[in-house]
Amino acid sequence: MAISVDASAQRLECLSTPSGVSVSIIICTYNRAAGLRKTLDALAKVRIRSEWKAELILVDNASTDNTAMVARSATLPKIEVRYLYEPKQGLSYARNAALAQARGDVILFTDDDVLPAEDWVEHLVSALVTDTCDAVTGQFTPARHLLRPWLTPIHRWWLADSDAAKPRDGVRELLGGNMGFRRSVLGRVGAFGFADDTLFGWQLARAGYRIQYVPAARVIHQFDVSRLQRTHWLSAARERGRTGAYLRYHWEHADIPFPRLMWLWYFMKLRVRRVLQRPQPLESEGCPLWEMSYVRNMEMCSQFCLERQRPRNYSRHGLTKRSLSCARNTTTDRVQLPLTMHNTQAQYDHLFETEHLREQLMDKAVRGGLSIMTAQGASLLLRTGSMLILARLLMPEHFGLIGMVTAITTIAERFKDLGLSTVTVQQNKITHEQVSALFWINLGFGTLLMAIISTLAWVIAGFFGDDRLVGITLAISSSFFLGGLTVQHEALLRRQMRFGKLAWIQVVAEGLSLALGIGLAWQGFEYWSLVWKEVARSTFVAAGTWLTCRWWPGLPARATGLGRMLRFGRDISGFNLVTFLSQNLDGILLGKFWGAGPLGFYRQARQMISMLQGQLHFPVDVVAYPTLSALQNDPAKYSTYLRNIVSVLAFAVMPLVTYLAIFSDTLVRVLLGEKWMASALIFRILALAALLWPPASTRHLVLITCGKTVRNFWYSVMSALLLTLAFSIGTFWGPIGVATAYTITAYVWILPSLWYCLRDTPVSIRGILRAVCVPALCSFVMGLLLLLASPELSKLGSLEIPLSLGLAVLSYFGVWLLFPGGMRTLTEYFTYPLLSLRGRVGSDRVGARVHSDTSL
Structure with missing residues (x-):
């Protein structure tokens, strides 16, 4: 000023x-x-x-x-x-x-x-x-x-x-x-x-x-x-350390390269040291001195900025990299920092140990699930709002261009972790050295993938015949590197069942990136607004994960048991690779033989289905994997918990998908606009396949949490072969043919795949089918009533959606109450989460009640 x-x-x-x-x-x-x-x-x-x-x-x-x-x-x-x-x-x-x-x-x-x-x-x-x-x-x-x-x-x-x-x-x-x-x-x-x-x-x-x-x-x-309290001294230490680094480096030594960044780097390095190393307070005359150690380190940090020739000469200041404990000199008032070694593994025990989670496993899972559902609801609102805006600011061709590239580069989300995040979550015991080794493997592989995809940018553009794809591919390939940075941090958060934080990181990143994308689209950046939206989302997720998970990896080194973990991850990554290639083959074939326009219609319809499934798939994956992994040695509780998951999923997914399939024309008109009406029929066909998602989701979930990764890989190979054949045949009829082929394959493959995946596990096909039979019958009756009433409801204009929703709710719950124990089941579904949030129920007691009700 x-x-x-x-x-x-x-x-x-x-x-x-x-x-x-x-x-x-x-x-x-x-x-x-x-x-x-x-x-x-x-x-x-x-x-x-x-x-x-x-x-x-x-x-x-x-x-x-x-x-x-x-x-x-x-x-x-x-x-x-x-x-x-x-x-x-x-x-x-x-x-x-x-x-x-x-x-x-x-x-x-x-x-x-x-x-x-x-x-x-x-x-x-x-x-x-x-x-x-x-x-x-x-x-x-x-x-x-x-x-x-x-x-x-x-x-x-x-x-x-x-x-x-x-x-x-x-x-x-x-x-x-x-x-x-x-x-x-x-x-x-x-x-x-x-x-x-x-x-x-x-x-x-x-x-x-x-x-x-x-x-x-x-x-x-x-x-x-209040300024005499410990919290004030710590706050003052942080502020004075930052001020000292600024004054001694950024302001007075502006001739040194990058002065505006280096002082912040050294400040953040001391913040990290403050988090990673927690010395015990040393009382001297009733005064805790550890906060003075912190500010002293901050002052040392600002002095390091002046060491242009020897920036890491800690010994000059009587300080080592591992020193943070504090003692008082008996002859002077100066604070000294003796050389004290700290056990790195002990510092991170709260991230690696899971024994303390077993006492209230069900309550933690439900609370985490509720937190995730809340966050996912916010994410759904954000995505719906952005869809309303972007669909009117951009053309179908713009979405098709992004779909061509993401059909190949989406592998970053499936293949970036090499299956090693699941290793971190699934292992009963894991050490800091092992997680550090996995981190560097993920980061190195992510960097390698970024380089490979960047090199193939011109090949991708030549394959689809559009030079605009070169720049898009180069920009989006950065998600590989950013993904490698966050794999192990996200896995550690899931291992400790901190699901709410993970979900809200995604929500905040989604909101910020969507705001950026809408702003760029408004300014006329066309398809580039979608590109930078994806890049920004990956960046915000990486930043939020590192700030939330206070874990700092060690230097690259060999760790005991690493070979076994890599073999476990190899099987999972093989599954992810095969699944990715098969599930994204539809976009590749449509983009190659039908162009960006039809692919844009198909991609928007599939994105709406994927967005719906993702809102439910994310909380199930995040909550169920660590919970079932913790129960893998208790078959009875494992089976009960999994059937509860399937029952709740069917209760929520089947009626919702049924309603959306029947009123797909209205949904597309409201969300996307009249120019996207070609996506309505595609959405309706894909929604029929989404009805099978509750029982189908158990296949991969059971195999991974039971450690049967080899069988999981061969299951993915068989599924990929069937989908490849179906997509290849459906391509002759365009987007409608591809969607129809996918849905038919899903219904043909569901029972054989369940038999192959669930044999020799604590879960049976009969238990899964009994868990979904009541929601399926209620959804079927609800769908028939909506089909009969839809011609009349379509004449009501703006009242069509609220009246149809009311009819759907009344018919679904009305049929549900006709079954024996229906009221008791609904009461459990709606009251247990609230009681769990208040800590008033025990996991075993409620788990047994829910199991008895879902056996209808």
Whole structure:
């Protein structure tokens, strides 16, 4: 913020006589009405010479208490009181707003929690009107009744105690609660900014201005006692460390390459060290000193920025990379950092151990599922809203171009982890060294895939016959590298059943990327808006995952048991690869033989189905995999829990898909617009296949959690061969033929695949079918009623959707209640999640009740 001052004031000047001095006293306040009132009472007793013209500017920095009333009603003898409101919170904003309104030749600053002495103004102004200095700072003394015997000089220095800081003439730092300067210095020094009064004092010194310490100008600091708590010291340590790195590197050493990035890098490195290494507090005279160790490390970090030749010479500062514990020197007040080794595995036990999760496994799973469903609901709203907007801003051809590339590069989502994320979740025991090794394998493979896909960009463009695909492929290939960065962090969060955090990371990333995509589409970037939306989503997911999972991988090294884990991951990645090739073959064939337009219609219809399944597939995968993995040694509980999952999925999925299939024309018209009506029939056909998803989802789930990865691979091979044959035949009839072939194959393959996958496991086909029979029958009856009523409902215009939804709900639940135990089952479905959130039920008791009801 620039401060405009009079041109005549932009030079060094000496006020030879105090007779014509005008003084501006500035107090910035925020939610300290009581403290401000005491400060104003003390200022009323301050002596102001009759020949001086004094004003007091009270800056209200968007306070929410009665600060404004106290400030507006303030009256002081010989001082004009002015009230200023600054809506943008921040001390520097408030101070700059006051400087812009100040009229005095001399500007003094104090705080709303200090009591100035009667001669405070006189001493500061007298020093400034002579030719000995251009800025002054006075004595700042904490109230003695607030001090504690365990406060060290470092603590008192943080409280701005002048006795501990030992200020002297020529210092560069000013004390914001007791300082002043001539207005003329604003001609060569900018306004307040980052680091506030500290940086302002450094800028004055660098500009050649003289700063003088005036001990006679005293103020008493009546600080809040909450500043003596541990949380405040830790907060002060972080802020001072960041400020120190900024002042010592970014501001003063701007000639070093990348100054604006390096100070932030070193600050973040110390934040990571703070998280990864947690030394025990060392009590000395009743004072915990570990927070001082942290700020000391922050100061060391800013000094490392100056080591251009030896940036990692820790020993020069008496510090090692593994040192963070703190001890007190018995002869001096200096904080020392002895060399202390910490057990890395012990630091991450809370991420690797799962024994503590078994006690309330069902409750944790349900709570996690509810959190995920809430987040997925928000994600569904975001995607639906973006679909409404993007479908009207872009053409089907634009979506088709993205579909051509993503039909190949979507492998990043399936193949980026090499199956190693499932390894981390499924293993009973795992170590830091093993997870670190898996992390570097994922990152290296993701980087390799990015390079390969980037190299093949021109091949992909030649295959589809469109040069625009080169740039699209190069941009989207970055998702491979970003995906490799997050695999193990996401796996650790799933292992600890922190499902809600994972879900909300996806929601936030989805929201931010959708906003970017819509903004770019609005500005006319066409298909590039979809490209950058995908790249931004991967970036936001990576950033959110690393910030949430406080785990830092070790250096690349061999770990025991790694070969077995890689073989496990090999089978899973083989399944993912085969499944990916088969499921994305439809887009490749349609793009090759029918072009971008028909592919765009097919892709939008399939995306709506995938979005619906993804909202339910994601919580099931995230919750069910770690839960079933924990129950793999208890067949009875395993079988019960899996049947409960299938029953709940069928209860939710089957009626919803039935309704959407019947009213697909209305759905596409509302969501996408009239130009997309060709997608309606495709959506209806694909929705018929989605009815089988609840029982079909058990195949891969059971094989992985039971450790039968070889059988899972061969199941995927057989499924891929059938889908390849179906897609190849359906391509002759375009998008409609492909969708029909997929649906027919799904119904033909469901029973043979269940028999092959579930044999020799705790789950039987009969149990799965019994779990879905009631939802299937209720959905069938509901569908018949909706088909009969749809001709009449279509005549009602805007009332069609609400009335049809009401009819669907009444018919579905009405038929459900006709079955024996139907009311009891519905009660369990709706009440157990609420009771679980309140912690009022036990997993075994409710699990048994749900199982008995779903056996209908």
